[in-house]
Amino acid sequence: MSHSQVYFDNASTTAVDRRVVAAMLPYFTTTFGNAASRAHSFGWAAADAVDNARQQIAALIGADSREIVFTSGATESNNLALKGVVAANSSRGNHLVISATEHQSVTDTARALETAGVSVTTVGVDSQGRLDLDQLVASITDATVLVSVMVANNEVGTVNDLAAIGTICRDRHVLLHTDATQAAGKIPLSVADVDLMSLSAHKIYGPKGVGALYVKREPRVSLTAQMDGGGHERGMRSGTLNVPAIVGFGVAAQIAADELKADAIRVNLLRDQLIEGIRAIAPDSFVNGHAHHRLPGIASVTFPGQDAGRMVGALNDHGIAVSTGSACSSSTLEPSRTLLALGLSEADAKSTLRFSLGRFNTAAEVELVLNVIGELTASRQCAAGRADGEALW
Ligand code: PMP
Numbered sequence: 001m002s003h004s005q006v007y008f009d010n011a012s013t014t015a016v017d018r019r020v021v022a023a024m025l026p027y028f029t030t031t032f033g034n035a036a037s038r039a040h041s042f043g044w045a046a047a048d049a050v051d052n053a054r055q056q057i058a059a060l061i062g063a064d065s066r067e068i069v070f071t072s073g074a075t076e077s078n079n080l081a082l083k084g085v086v087a088a089n090s091s092r093g094n095h096l097v098i099s100a101t102e103h104q105s106v107t108d109t110a111r112a113l114e115t116a117g118v119s120v121t122t123v124g125v126d127s128q129g130r131l132d133l134d135q136l137v138a139s140i141t142d143a144t145v146l147v148s149v150m151v152a153n154n155e156v157g158t159v160n161d162l163a164a165i166g167t168i169c170r171d172r173h174v175l176l177h178t179d180a181t182q183a184a185g186k187i188p189l190s191v192a193d194v195d196l197m198s199l200s201a202h203k204i205y206g207p208k209g210v211g212a213l214y215v216k217r218e219p220r221v222s223l224t225a226q227m228d229g230g231g232h233e234r235g236m237r238s239g240t241l242n243v244p245a246i247v248g249f250g251v252a253a254q255i256a257a258d259e260l261k262a263d264a265i266r267v268n269l270l271r272d273q274l275i276e277g278i279r280a281i282a283p284d285s286f287v288n289g290h291a292h293h294r295l296p297g298i299a300s301v302t303f304p305g306q307d308a309g310r311m312v313g314a315l316n317d318h319g320i321a322v323s324t325g326s327a328c329s330s331s332t333l334e335p336s337r338t339l340l341a342l343g344l345s346e347a348d349a350k351s352t353l354r355f356s357l358g359r360f361n362t363a364a365e366v367e368l369v370l371n372v373i374g375e376l377t378a379s380r381q382c383a384a385g386r387a388d389g390e391a392l393w
Pocket of ligand 1: 012072075105199201211
């Protein structure tokens with residue numbers, strides 16, 4: 001199998017920006033102290049670096065640095081948000097609302113809570129992947145303590161109307177959590193409309209295994225810790241902080257904030273180039289998600305009649321990395337929940353590829369990918385007349 005040379009799977013993870021790596025390095029060897037060591041300068045230097053990163057991350061989302069709780073990634077942040085809020089607010093109610101297109105780290109957490117006796121309502125989306133606001137309003141009851149709706153979807157890139165969702169929740173005195181893993185650093189974000197927000201470093205050119213949960217202070221959100229121990233992170237998440245990773249996360253957030261607009265414009269142009277090219281090659285293909293309310297880099301494209309798994313394999317053989325859906329679910333043979341929620345048939349869902357472009361992609365790479373898709377399409381047409389009728393990709 002050839003090594004992939006073109007990486008169009010940035011929604012799965014991103015390469016760490018070299019500026020981020022450079023910033024992290026001293027924190028492995030020279031400034032290696034424990035940020036919780038209060039007795040000496042090694043600890044103070046590490047604590048200063050963590051404080052600085054906390055401010056950089058808070059600035060990306062318009063928060064106060066005291067509202068940032070470091071975690072091991074968005075999966076943990078989502079677990080902490082849902083389980084922590086439900087546990088801390090049990091006297092107020094026992095009902096959780098999520099959307100139909102949430103990441104597995106939200107849906108499976110909700111399932112776990114359901115097993116433990118919490119009632120869960122799943123709200124649908126429209127054919128472009130945006131939350132159905134009427135259904136949301138109808139789903140909220142006196143027992144609802146938390147609504148969890150992602151900013152932007154990881155498979156189709158559709159961006160929800162967070163301001164409208166925030167108003168609905170605020171008016172009904174229900175807390176709102178949002179999974180901003182895919183949206184942070186890609187589109188402007190503010191915590192004004194939400195009470196909790198999950199973030200992850202490795203989607204914004206930072207290291208893997210570090211993330212954050214924003215927890216609002218005014219009015220204060222009560223949250224029960226899910227990790228017992230030394231009381232780090234103001235008691236919300238015990239465990240020695242991963243200082244180099246946190247420093248990297250901070251610098252990645254700072255670069256994302258500084259370069260957000262330029263990156264978005266460039267990545268969006270590449271995506272347009274890719275989609276126009278695919279349309280010319282495969283006129284029966286169609287793009288999923290919202291035409292305007294979407295992330296700059298994600299293109300979910302359905303090639304009717306094709307087997308997406310085979311297409312991914314054929315593209316990989318040509319050195320091109322794409323995915324069928326989210327990395328977490330692409331190992332299963334089940335059609336994507338998200339695509340089904342948008343109303344795609346099972347067959348079309350299984351014929352869908354996700355191209356996700358990022359900071360380090362180029363127009364030349366898009367041309368290369370289009371050439372390979374063109375070749376594969378041509379060989380498929382040749383193959384159409386074969387006795388077994390099997391497509392080549
Ligand atoms: N939420 C969304 C929307 C994601 O795309 C991902 C990563 N695939 C996660 C949560 C999980 O993030 P992490 O890998 O940091 O646990």
